[in-house]
Amino acid sequence: MRKFVLCIACIALLAVPALAADTIKVGQLAAVTGDFAAYGTAEWEAVKIAVEEINKAGGVLGKQLELIMYDCRTRQEDTVNAARRLVEQDRVTAVIGPNGSGLCIAAAPIFNRGRVPNIGTLPTNPQVTVDESGRVRPYNFRICFLDPYQGAIMAQFSAQDLKAKKAALLYDVSSDYSQGQREFFIRNFERFGGKIVADEGFRGEDVDFRSQLTNMKNSGADVFIYPFMGKSLPLAVKQARELGIATPIVGGDGYGDFMWEIAGDALGDTYWVSHVDRYDPTLAGFFESYQAHTGTECKEFLNGVLAYDCVYWLKDAIERAGSDDPEKVRDALEKTSGLKLMHCVLTMDENHDPKDKDGVILRCDPKQQKALFLTKLRPE
Amino acid sequence: MNFTLSTLIQQIINGLSLGSVYALIAVGYSLVYSILLFSNFAHGGFLVVGGYACYFLLTQWGFNTAVSMAGALAASGLTAVLTERLAYKPIRERTSITLYLLIASMGVNIVIENLFVITVGGRIRALPQSTFPTGVFELGGGVTVSASDILSLVVAAIFLVLLQLFLTRTRWGLAIRAAACDLRTAGLMGVNVTFLIGLVFFVAGLLAAVGGIFLSVRYSLYPQLGSITTKAFIAAVIGGLGSLPGAVLGSLILGLAEMLTAGFVSSQMRDLVVYSLLVLILLVRPAGFFGRTASEKI
Numbered sequence: 001m002r003k004f005v006l007c008i009a010c011i012a013l014l015a016v017p018a019l020a021a022d023t024i025k026v027g028q029l030a031a032v033t034g035d036f037a038a039y040g041t042a043e044w045e046a047v048k049i050a051v052e053e054i055n056k057a058g059g060v061l062g063k064q065l066e067l068i069m070y071d072c073r074t075r076q077e078d079t080v081n082a083a084r085r086l087v088e089q090d091r092v093t094a095v096i097g098p099n100g101s102g103l104c105i106a107a108a109p110i111f112n113r114g115r116v117p118n119i120g121t122l123p124t125n126p127q128v129t130v131d132e133s134g135r136v137r138p139y140n141f142r143i144c145f146l147d148p149y150q151g152a153i154m155a156q157f158s159a160q161d162l163k164a165k166k167a168a169l170l171y172d173v174s175s176d177y178s179q180g181q182r183e184f185f186i187r188n189f190e191r192f193g194g195k196i197v198a199d200e201g202f203r204g205e206d207v208d209f210r211s212q213l214t215n216m217k218n219s220g221a222d223v224f225i226y227p228f229m230g231k232s233l234p235l236a237v238k239q240a241r242e243l244g245i246a247t248p249i250v251g252g253d254g255y256g257d258f259m260w261e262i263a264g265d266a267l268g269d270t271y272w273v274s275h276v277d278r279y280d281p282t283l284a285g286f287f288e289s290y291q292a293h294t295g296t297e298c299k300e301f302l303n304g305v306l307a308y309d310c311v312y313w314l315k316d317a318i319e320r321a322g323s324d325d326p327e328k329v330r331d332a333l334e335k336t337s338g339l340k341l342m343h344c345v346l347t348m349d350e351n352h353d354p355k356d357k358d359g360v361i362l363r364c365d366p367k368q369q370k371a372l373f374l375t376k377l378r379p380e
Numbered sequence: 381m382n383f384t385l386s387t388l389i390q391q392i393i394n395g396l397s398l399g400s401v402y403a404l405i406a407v408g409y410s411l412v413y414s415i416l417l418f419s420n421f422a423h424g425g426f427l428v429v430g431g432y433a434c435y436f437l438l439t440q441w442g443f444n445t446a447v448s449m450a451g452a453l454a455a456s457g458l459t460a461v462l463t464e465r466l467a468y469k470p471i472r473e474r475t476s477i478t479l480y481l482l483i484a485s486m487g488v489n490i491v492i493e494n495l496f497v498i499t500v501g502g503r504i505r506a507l508p509q510s511t512f513p514t515g516v517f518e519l520g521g522g523v524t525v526s527a528s529d530i531l532s533l534v535v536a537a538i539f540l541v542l543l544q545l546f547l548t549r550t551r552w553g554l555a556i557r558a559a560a561c562d563l564r565t566a567g568l569m570g571v572n573v574t575f576l577i578g579l580v581f582f583v584a585g586l587l588a589a590v591g592g593i594f595l596s597v598r599y600s601l602y603p604q605l606g607s608i609t610t611k612a613f614i615a616a617v618i619g620g621l622g623s624l625p626g627a628v629l630g631s632l633i634l635g636l637a638e639m640l641t642a643g644f645v646s647s648q649m650r651d652l653v654v655y656s657l658l659v660l661i662l663l664v665r666p667a668g669f670f671g672r673t674a675s676e677k678i
Contacts, residue, residue: 200647208394244516
């Protein structure tokens with residue numbers, strides 16, 4: 001009996017690679033649990049939709065795409081383990097996600113050692129694609145713009161559109177994402193003649209910011225800057241308004257529609273840098289199929305749109321490479337130029353970052369409980 | 381009111397409000413510790429059960445606030461009793477080493493957290509805005525206090541007073557106090573120990589649910605919400621594990637220390653300063669403020 005079972009197991013093992021050869025394996029790392037769960041779930045659904053669409057239309061190079069998703073749990077150690085599995089055991093062609101900079105940076109050595117390209121959906125820290133010594137990480141790519149860019153947009157918007165002179169910052173001391181945006185905001189805001197009057201920190205898992213907000217209130221700032229993400233955002237907005245602070249709040253691309261549930265009307269007079277306009281007609285088709293697939297609205301629209309476009313970018317690269325060999329796909333990703341995707345026209349620069357993307361400013365409207373398009377900006 | 385004084389008052393209000401939430405959770409910890417002499421880390425799980433029960437009763441089944449809260453209390457209480465029966469009782473009957481209970485409780489906490497991740501998903505939710513008062517009161521000089529702060533302080537106080545009355549004025553309260561003195565002797569004197577332990581867990585579960593509901597109202601609801609109980613546990617240790625007044629005092633001290641350090645020293649260095657201070661307190665008073673003995677602590 002034991003021998004029989006062993007035999008079956010051997011046959012099964014042999015059969016797996018034979019089956020796998022008919023598909024192109026695409027890995028995905030998404031934070032389906034943990035602090036970024038809302039963002040990660042949207043990315044997972046969006047990637048599934050794109051893969052299904054591509055497979056229905058005949059696949060890539062005549063092969064079907066096979067999606068292998070692991071939950072990275074919004075934790076660096078889980079991301080590293082999952083990345084290792086994708087590279088070493090599943091032998092995927094490329095990996096899409098995760099969305100956070102800290103998570104991407106943690107997994108970067110695995111992808112570069114294993115020579116598998118990784119496309120970050122929303123990691124905006126410079127070090128995702130360029131290491132500390134300034135060398136480009138050969139296997140890391142991203143579809144979004146960067147924190148210096150975001151920090152500059154936040155500073156320019158605060159100084160020019162909101163006419164702010166004094167800014168108070170609240171940032172997450174345990175996050176690369178937050179630290180990066182803060183640094184570039186300060187640099188640019190001072191360039192516009194503004195002054196930083198308060199600079200307060202908190203730690204990622206904190207839920208109470210009132211003591212920091214009290215100090216920011218007393219600093220006499222005419223704008224509050226929130227360069228962080230996750231549930232801290234709506235909580236910090238709500239608590240500020242509860243402390244009687246009516247100052248406008250400007251944040252990075254952490255905005256998600258889930259914030260209305262927590263902060264509600266407190267979101268009035270808040271402004272968020274974004275990569276896309278939720279109500280852009282070219283995106284409507286995607287949101288409809290998301291609704292049809294999942295039965296829910298794509299509240300974390302940014303993650304949905306960018307993750308979806310990552311799959312089409314990868315498809316284009318595999319086609320140009322003429323192969324699902326990770327090395328050749330990497331070369332093709334690097335040479336991406338003028339690729340028309342759903343949300344942008346994509347061209348890679350020498351650092352594996354997108355060139356010349358517009359930043360969008362969204363304004364929260366409590367009447368409609370939505371973040372509406374306000375203006376488009378490119379840093380001066 | 382001058383500028384710095386109003387800031388100080390605001391930060392004290394912030395600290396007391398945070399401390400009152402810690403207190404509700406810390407008391408539950410201490411209650412279980414006082415009887416079974418182990419730190420029940422599954423307490424965070426009970427809190428999450430309470431939060432979600434309230435959320436679903438309100439939003440899915442459309443019950444009113446009072447019914448939903450009562451349902452949440454019952455759900456948490458029963459979860460706590462069930463946990464004791466399924467996970468702790470078999471261990472208790474086989475060994476007297478409380479370390480195993482402690483480890484089992486960590487396991488239960490992870491199980492509960494993941495049950496919620498799988499069944500309802502990891503996304504962050506909030507209890508409907510209209511169910512609890514959300515107003516803000518201006519106290520003059522720019523000092524504000526929110527309705528949810530006052531409410532959580534009042535409810536925490538009511539529950540703590542009720543608990544104190546239960547412990548001092550009822551026969552079962554007397555039995556619990558006797559058991560806290562010495563569980564085995566209480567058993568020999570005719571107290572039904574199995575029922576008593578179940579009762580203690582039920583009460584701890586109720587308190588966890590109240591904490592869970594208030595955390596969900598003030599912050600938000602997600603499967604890892606229970607992790608805030610780490611802070612409450614620390615508060616219970618400072619106050620002296622097993623002592624209920626100690627748990628309340630420790631919680632208020634921790635809440636105030638966090639807020640005042642962030643407000644007047646440095647928000648970046650807050651945890652470093654606050655927790656170094658706590659280590660110092662424990663060096664001077666190893667059993668906390670109201671602790672009984674230091675040797676039995678885990």
